[in-house]
Amino acid sequence: MRFNLKVPFAEKDQAKKLGARWDAGRKIWYVEGKEDMAPFSGWSPTPHAASVADVQTQQSKVYVGSEYVEQPRVCDCPPWEECDKCRPLSLSSQG
Template identity: 65%
Template sequence: MRLNLKVPFAEKDQAKKLGARWDAARKIWYVDAKEDMSAFSRWSPTPHDASTDTAQTPKRVAASARSASSGVQVGSNYVEHPRVCDCAPWDVCDRCRATALSL
């Protein structure tokens, strides 16, 4: 049975000496079918970990921080603002000038 481990980079040599192996495709340390797993207990994933992969999950940005920024929002930070007027999106009239992006 394979057990994925959360080994910090500074402790990788210790884990390797104990028999942990590196999975280059998943970029994670693991142990495969050891009789005594107690040596690896400090690196075992906790129930609060969403996954055992080391891929970084994007950090959540508070809604107030999103609305306060004046830059262009892309990806999961995108918030569609309601239309102020009926002019074409590339035209900037007096009513929508406050919400228009500056070039």
């Protein structure tokens, strides 16, 4: 069974030595197939962290990383192009 971990960047090497692996697609550390989870107990998500994620989802913002906020997409054009739907929301038009 897979267990996701909340490993601070400063402790990534320690987690890696204990057998944690980095999931680049989800940007999260995890362990899989470990019988003894005691060494990883300091990095397991807390119930409070789950409730914070629920609040962030209710605000219709997607939080990636510690402070990055990704706005929901309005259209299907590539991010480097601006169509009529996304032009009013682009950073270049807000300046």
